[in-house]
Amino acid sequence: MTGDWESGRDIRRLCRTGALVEPTSGRAPGYVQCNVVMMPADSAHYFRQFCEHNPRPCPLLAMSEAPGSVALAALGTDIDIRTDLPQYRIWRDGVLTERCDDVEHFWEDDWVAFALGCSFSFEEALINAGIEIRNISEGVNVPMYRTNIPCISAGPFAGNMVVSMRPMPPADVIEAIQICARFPSVHGAPIHIGDPAHLGIDDLNHPDFGDPVTLHQTDMPAFWACGVTPQVALEAAKLPMAITHEPGHMLVSDLKNTDLAIS
């Protein structure tokens, strides 16, 4: 069912009709996949500020042109953010309470949707350069860790940065830094390499999110600002209600990953 011929629009159609409720990893190769966050306009004002203050973990790719708008024209034709993801998470008072295949019945006229860059884009660029991505070769979720680096807060949104970790030989770290620096809208270069203690991480084998991966003796861990950071900030904000994508179940756009590279 998966195929190189799939476009972002194809995936969105499958989601909209209920034919796709699975993760989007590996689907529509080459197309930009996005983290999604939705909330009422009065909170959205601060969430936008939070993203702008913390662009490394929260790279804002697009947001609703006006409250109530379910389209994200910058990311694709005829997007309906209420139906075009495979699965959503519903948050009440900062607590995850349920999961849904579509959120038409939750969306209100004053809601705003945000789409943020996702590591899938730079992982594709690294793989194309011949770099092994351990979480992909081991078939697990990338390990993610809470750090001691505070984000710049905005209104109710605050918290420490979450990072994802990919171990690789030092020569690959050097190359990955050069490649990822060209993709600032999908987290950019790593924020740290080497000693996890520098970020306040005690044990790489016990990630706070995702799964542990194998570190070979000559590997160096590389840490990227992670899109789970806004979700942690959302929990802290304790909004009466908010909606996000289910991790791994992304909005697939019409943009190509290569379009995100700066020269």
Place this chain on the structure above:
Amino acid sequence: MTGDWESGRDIRRLCRTGALVEPTSGRAPGYVQCNVVMMPADSAHYFRQFCEHNPRPCPLLAMSEAPGSVALAALGTDIDIRTDLPQYRIWRDGVLTERCDDVEHFWEDDWVAFALGCSFSFEEALINAGIEIRNISEGVNVPMYRTNIPCISAGPFAGNMVVSMRPMPPADVIEAIQICARFPSVHGAPIHIGDPAHLGIDDLNHPDFGDPVTLHQTDMPAFWACGVTPQVALEAAKLPMAITHEPGHMLVSDLKNTDLAIS
């Protein structure tokens, strides 16, 4: 005597008239300084190949247009490679035998001169980005080490790569990689970061060339391919006669360091 108003041509004039025999470090800020190697044409054929095979340690910026030509038009107007450096080294059968302020009496009609990129160029770019270069802040020569990485040989030229090492915080390493990658003609990005043992280096406090520098507890050592590599290959080649610059006493060109950046 040193001043921002100096040009590369000014420095070469001072050398030519014998008024400058000191190191060129810090002189004519912004101008590209070069390693220099000179030898008879029959060996130069292989030395050019050696540089082309090993561009990271031996980035060839210019060479004599024809045997006997003392100009390097690509690097500056009216260069006379026999007189325009502050100090030279004379090598006989691969052994350093003497030092001179000019080499007019050694140069022959069949000799060829090579100019290679030098780390001064990227160090300037790093300093301009606010990165501390330890050997500069401690006022010593950069520490350099023989590695276990063989160069690709050409004719009599062979040997392992020599690297220079600059310790810095991991965040600066990440930035330095991005900056230096834009300067492939002056050694480019580091070839290794982190564990010295990976390069066969036993003890950072005992460099094979240059001086040791302080490593702070949170520093990560970054290793660049080094312009001493061709000098080691020259020693191995045991040419009856060859000439190089005295380390630190460089050919200062008319090019600006910023001209070397690729986009």
